[in-house]
Amino acid sequence: MPLYAYFPNPPNGEFIDRLHERLDEGIRIAYGRKLPDPDDYDVLVSGRPSDEYLNASNKIKSLVIPYAGVPTNTRALMGEYPKISVHNLHHNAAPTAEMALTLMLAAAKSVVVADRELRTGSWMSRYGESGGMLLEGRTLLLLGYGAVGRRIARSARALGMRVVAVRRGGPLSFSDLPDEIHGPEDLDLLLPRANVVLCTLPDTEETRGLIGAPELALLPKGAVLVNVGRGPVVDEEALYMALKSGRVAAAGLDVWYRYPKTEADRDSTWPCTLPFHELDNVVMSPHRGGITDLTDTLRAAHLALLLNAAASGEQMPNRVNLGRGY
Amino acid sequence: MPLYAYFPNPPNGEFIDRLHERLDEGIRIAYGRKLPDPDDYDVLVSGRPSDEYLNASNKIKSLVIPYAGVPTNTRALMGEYPKISVHNLHHNAAPTAEMALTLMLAAAKSVVVADRELRTGSWMSRYGESGGMLLEGRTLLLLGYGAVGRRIARSARALGMRVVAVRRGGPLSFSDLPDEIHGPEDLDLLLPRANVVLCTLPDTEETRGLIGAPELALLPKGAVLVNVGRGPVVDEEALYMALKSGRVAAAGLDVWYRYPKTEADRDSTWPCTLPFHELDNVVMSPHRGGITDLTDTLRAAHLALLLNAAASGEQMPNRVNLGRGY
Numbered sequence: 060m061p062l063y064a065y066f067p068n069p070p071n072g073e074f075i076d077r078l079h080e081r082l083d084e085g086i087r088i089a090y091g092r093k094l095p096d097p098d099d100y101d102v103l104v105s106g107r108p109s110d111e112y113l114n115a116s117n118k119i120k121s122l123v124i125p126y127a128g129v130p131t132n133t134r135a136l137m138g139e140y141p142k143i144s145v146h147n148l149h150h151n152a153a154p155t156a157e158m159a160l161t162l163m164l165a166a167a168k169s170v171v172v173a174d175r176e177l178r179t180g181s182w183m184s185r186y187g188e189s190g191g192m193l194l195e196g197r198t199l200l201l202l203g204y205g206a207v208g209r210r211i212a213r214s215a216r217a218l219g220m221r222v223v224a225v226r227r228g229g230p231l232s233f234s235d236l237p238d239e240i241h242g243p244e245d246l247d248l249l250l251p252r253a254n255v256v257l258c259t260l261p262d263t264e265e266t267r268g269l270i271g272a273p274e275l276a277l278l279p280k281g282a283v284l285v286n287v288g289r290g291p292v293v294d295e296e297a298l299y300m301a302l303k304s305g306r307v308a309a310a311g312l313d314v315w316y317r318y319p320k321t322e323a324d325r326d327s328t329w330p331c332t333l334p335f336h337e338l339d340n341v342v343m344s345p346h347r348g349g350i351t352d353l354t355d356t357l358r359a360a361h362l363a364l365l366l367n368a369a370a371s372g373e374q375m376p377n378r379v380n381l382g383r384g385y
Numbered sequence: 386m387p388l389y390a391y392f393p394n395p396p397n398g399e400f401i402d403r404l405h406e407r408l409d410e411g412i413r414i415a416y417g418r419k420l421p422d423p424d425d426y427d428v429l430v431s432g433r434p435s436d437e438y439l440n441a442s443n444k445i446k447s448l449v450i451p452y453a454g455v456p457t458n459t460r461a462l463m464g465e466y467p468k469i470s471v472h473n474l475h476h477n478a479a480p481t482a483e484m485a486l487t488l489m490l491a492a493a494k495s496v497v498v499a500d501r502e503l504r505t506g507s508w509m510s511r512y513g514e515s516g517g518m519l520l521e522g523r524t525l526l527l528l529g530y531g532a533v534g535r536r537i538a539r540s541a542r543a544l545g546m547r548v549v550a551v552r553r554g555g556p557l558s559f560s561d562l563p564d565e566i567h568g569p570e571d572l573d574l575l576l577p578r579a580n581v582v583l584c585t586l587p588d589t590e591e592t593r594g595l596i597g598a599p600e601l602a603l604l605p606k607g608a609v610l611v612n613v614g615r616g617p618v619v620d621e622e623a624l625y626m627a628l629k630s631g632r633v634a635a636a637g638l639d640v641w642y643r644y645p646k647t648e649a650d651r652d653s654t655w656p657c658t659l660p661f662h663e664l665d666n667v668v669m670s671p672h673r674g675g676i677t678d679l680t681d682t683l684r685a686a687h688l689a690l691l692l693n694a695a696a697s698g699e700q701m702p703n704r705v706n707l708g709r710g711y
Contacts, residue, residue: 153521157544161490168487171500174669178662181652182645182671193677195479217543218483281678319508326507336504343500345508351519352607 062370065100066090067112070125074355081363086370102369103143104362107133113140120144121375125362127151127349128261129379138381145379149206150361151349155259156210158348159287162311163199163215163255165342167192167283169309172339192254192283192308195219200253201237202269203260203288205385211257212237223249243269250277255285262289263384272297275307285311287348290331299333302340313344388696391426392416393438396451400681407689412696428695429469430688433459439466446470447701451688453477453675454587455705464707471705475532476687477675481585482536484674485613488637489525489541489581491668493518493609495635498665518580518609518634521545526579527563528595529586529614531711537583538563549575569595576603581611588615589710598623601633611637613674616657625659628666639670 062085069090070078078088089095098115104123105112107130113119122137124130124147137145165171168191173184199215201208204226212222212235222237225246241249246269250256256278260266271294275284284307286293295316301307315330335341351357369375379385388411395416396404404414415421424441430449431438433456439445448463450456450473463471491497494517499510525541527534530552538548538561548563551572567575572595576582582604586592597620601610610633612619621642627633641656661667677683695701705711 153545154517154519157490157520158494158517160486160544161494161496164483164487165491165496168484168673170487170491170668170670171497173671173673174497177656177669177671180655182654182656183652185671185673185676186651191480191484191673191677193480193679193683194483214540214543217540218486219479325512326509328508329506330503330508342496343503344496345499345503345511347494347499347511347517350511351517353519357519 061085061087062102062366063087063089063100063118064102064104064123064366065095065098065112065116066104066125067092067108068105071355074359077356077359078363081360081367083367083370086366102366106130108136110136113143121146121369123147123362123365123375124379125358127155129381129384134379134381134384144375145381146365146375146377147379148358148361148365149377150354150357152206152210154351154354154357155207155287155348156214157351158313158344159207159211159257159259159285160214162287162313162342162344163257163283163285164194166285166309166311166340167194167255169340171342192281194255197221197254198223198252199255199257200249201225202256202258202292204231204237204240205259207259207287209235211259220255223252225249246274247277250274251279253278253282255283257285258288258292260288260292261385262291266292268292268294270294270297272300275301278307281308283307283309283311287313290314290316295331295333299331299335299338302335302338305340307340309340309342311342311344313348314346318346387411387413388428388692389413389415389426389444390428390430390449390692391421391424391438391442392430392451393418393434394431397681400685403682403685404689407686407693409693409696412692428692432456434462436462439469447472447695449473449688449691449701450705451684453481455707455710460705460707460710470701471707472691472701472703473705474684474687474691475703476680476683478532478536480677480680480683481533481613481674482540483677484639484670485533485537485583485585485611486540488613488639488668488670489583489609489611490520492611492635492637492666493520493581495666497668518607520581523547523580524549524578525581525583526575527551528582528584528618530557530563530566531585533585533613535561537585546581549578551575572600573603576600577605579604579608581609583611584614584618586614586618587711588617592618594618594620596620596623598626601627604633607634609633609635609637613639616640616642621657621659625657625661625664628661628664631666633666635666635668637668637670639674640672644672 099118100116102121106124121144198221201224204224223239224237319325319328426442428447432450447470524547527550530550549565550563645651645654
């Protein structure tokens with residue numbers, strides 16, 4: 060029997076075209092809110108599935124979340140379906156790593172302030188006391204060393220940085236090794252050496268608030284913090300106070316503490332409860348890590364990769380560990 | 386006889402300390418506008434030397450410009466002293482390469498606009514039509530492949546970019562090879578393939594206006610231009626028009642067409658004659674490429690490198706070709 064995948068939320072036409080171009084022959088796709096008839100799909104493709112769609116097919120083996128991450132509700136719900144494996148897409152590794160490097164460099168070099176001043180004819184940031192931080196020879200502490208972290212490490216080493224990674228374990232190929240790799244228990248020993256701390260961690264029970272006031276206090280003078288993982292991994296108040304006091308020299312933030320809930324909120328939602336927007340030493344980015352001009356192409360290509368693997372009888376990649384939450 | 390170097394413009398005390406720490410034993414240093422007595426210096430250290438200091442010593446062999454580049458007047462003047470070799474410092478290669486990457490990423494990802502919008506509570510740049518440019522898999526056309534260009538190439542390749550370099554020739558080690566290397570005569574063939582054009586070229590008779598309206602018209606849709614070389618290599622009006630029309634999607638500019646002439650002008654000098662400051666798709670940086678928190682340390686270390694080489698009888702590195710101008 061060929062593989063059959065069902066999308067309750069119909070993707071846009073261009074996405075479907077790109078997906079079909081890459082799917083192996085024989086894979087069947089259906090989409091639309093109305094349940095297909097017969098409802099014998101093997102794979103449900105949905106970020107926020109309901110019980111209805113999880114129960115309708117007698118053959119369902121896997122849920123594919125067609126983006127990165129796992130919504131909290133989906134994670135809780137899927138705990139009740141232990142026989143259905145949960146997978147997601149890692150298509151955003153390259154764009155997110157690029158955004159992390161962008162924010163690291165923009166924060167370290169005060170690009171936003173320099174741009175704003177020069178637009179008024181002022182060259183003062185050229186003649187300032189310290190200039191931007193030289194990254195060559197400095198130490199990057201990477202929190203999390205998955206697909207995104209490994210890409211960041213490669214580029215940071217090309218810049219001449221020393222890369223120290225913190226991760227919980229799991230296999231790692233030789234070509235992916237950073238300069239040093241540590242378990243989370245070493246964090247307090249590593250922070251005093253970190254000129255840049257870059258967080259790629261998901262929001263889980265273990266990571267929430269991992270970087271708070273005591274951790275920020277361990278950083279050396281002039282350190283830069285970048286977050287492209289999830290906002291709550293870094294305590295909001297501690298970060299705000301450290302930036303305001305200059306204890307942390309600069310930050311580049313792509314992930315936040317508050318998000319627009321509806322489409323109407325998108326032009327009027329503060330990303331935080333404290334006034335980060337009053338600070339000059341933060342570069343504020345509206346969670347755009349995974350978003351580029353090629354996002355849909357990459358998503359379609361990665362989704363096809365998963366479906367093609369399943370259709371050929373291989374294990375579907377990118378299985379989510381529901382206990383860990385990623 | 387030990388080497389004797391004279392600085393007509395006294396450097397600051399910290400710089401002198403850092404220099405002394407790194408100088409080999411026996412090297413003699415003097416500084417101050419008043420000519421030393423006896424005036425038998427071997428090396429004059431000055432960016433804008435006068436005839437007085439070039440003629441005062443009977444033993445003078447070299448002029449060291451204690452920064453990067455060669456001021457136009459100095460280049461002209463030194464043509465009249467063919468027996469005095471001219472050298473400068475390449476200490477700014479790492480910081481300038483970092484600034485080039487910063488501006489490439491900031492322009493490609495519209496970081497300044499996204500920051501400005503999010504500071505008003507607007508997440509619209511997250512939901513825009515195209516998002517930022519994905520750099521992985523894209524082609525970087527590097528104009529100039531000296532110390533700065535080679536560093537940029539290393540980082541761009543780590544990002545998964547294809548690096549095509551244009552240079553005039555000269556030796557190149559195997560480890561420094563980009564994906565492709567071409568002579569300037571191929572420029573028109575390369576521009577249509579360039580998703581990013583990055584200029585590291587000095588301002589010389591040959592480079593001035595190298596990128597004008599016909600060249601910009603050859604770029605593919607969505608291309609990004611970065612200039613960390615010298616402003617006039619890219620024609621000001623052509624660039625302004627291409628950015629205004631969207632023909633060039635974005636630019637990151639660290640070098641300009643007008644500079645402050647005096648200290649009093651530093652807060653009130655437009656860097657250009659056309660209103661680039663009205664454009665959202667340009668990241669404006671006030672020629673900060675070489676400036677970081679470690680600039681003085683790097684300058685002192687590189688100057689010591691040159692003086693130590695001369696003192697030990699080796700050829701002093703970084704000799705300037707006055708004909709070429711760099």
